[in-house]
Amino acid sequence: KAxxxxxxxxxxxxxxxxxxxxxxxxSGHRSVSWYQQTPGQGLQFLFEYFSETQRNKxxxxxxxxxxxxxxxxxxxxxxxxxxxDSALYLCASSFTSGDSGANVLTFGAGSRLxxx
Amino acid sequence: xQTVTQSQPEMSVQEAETVTLSCTYDxxxxxxxxxxxxxxxxxxxxxxxxxxxxxxxxxxENRFSVNxxxxxxxxxxxxxxxxxGDAAMYFCAYRSRRGNQFYFGTGTSLTVIx
Numbered sequence: 108k109a110x111x112x113x114x115x116x117x118x119x120x121x122x123x124x125x126x127x128x129x130x131x132x133x134s135g136h137r138s139v140s141w142y143q144q145t146p147g148q149g150l151q152f153l154f155e156y157f158s159e160t161q162r163n164k165x166x167x168x169x170x171x172x173x174x175x176x177x178x179x180x181x182x183x184x185x186x187x188x189x190x191x192d193s194a195l196y197l198c199a200s201s202f203t204s205g206d207s208g209a210n211v212l213t214f215g216a217g218s219r220l221x222x223x
Numbered sequence: 224x225q226t227v228t229q230s231q232p233e234m235s236v237q238e239a240e241t242v243t244l245s246c247t248y249d250x251x252x253x254x255x256x257x258x259x260x261x262x263x264x265x266x267x268x269x270x271x272x273x274x275x276x277x278x279x280x281x282x283x284e285n286r287f288s289v290n291x292x293x294x295x296x297x298x299x300x301x302x303x304x305x306x307x308g309d310a311a312m313y314f315c316a317y318r319s320r321r322g323n324q325f326y327f328g329t330g331t332s333l334t335v336i337x
Binding site: 142195201211212215 | 258266318322324325329
């Protein structure tokens with residue numbers, strides 16, 4: 108069973124540009140969550156999508172957005188990049204969207220974004 | 224919002240010895256789930272162990288066990304017979320009974336000394 112796949116693994120952008128990251132969840136998983144990981148801050152929740160609908164959103168500016176397609180694949184977009192957006196962006200999928208003790212997150216390897 | 228605190232940024236342990244990683248959390252909820260995730264240098268986060276708050280019995284997975292103290296809001300991870308492959312960043316996480324948002328601590332970097 109294939110795991111969570113994130114592309115690209117590494118990318119370098121300059122301030123003001125925008126970036127799109129992609130995540131393919133485990134087959135059968137309908138929930139996709141995105142987290143930003145930075146040293147010292149740990150993992151910060153960005154948003155969660157379930158059945159193409161945003162279910163929950165973290166405390167990030169509107170420059171961060173996402174979407175989910177009918178095949179559960181998800182993309183996140185960051186516009187007008189700032190130096191502080193440099194981070195590892197992790198995608199995680201789960202079978203349901205909470206309300207289940209069995210629900211755990213399975214993570215991808217992440218996309219390392221560097222903003223110059 | 225719930226907060227998760229890991230007060231040990233770095234820990235080290237001799238191979239074959241036992242180490243305990245600390246985690247405390249703050250919540251007003253009575254029903255929730257707690258997790259320990261491991262992130263090796265390759266960066267893929269993997270689930271180590273999970274605890275359901277309504278279960279008093281501490282979870283165990285092979286060499287990994289937890290000490291769950293609900294009243295104290297403490298959730299420590301004990302690694303027995305430490306192996307070189309245990310070297311990683313360990314994250315403690317909280318999830319409400321409802322919803323799918325996980326709250327993570329800032330992590331503890333574990334070094335295993337041969």
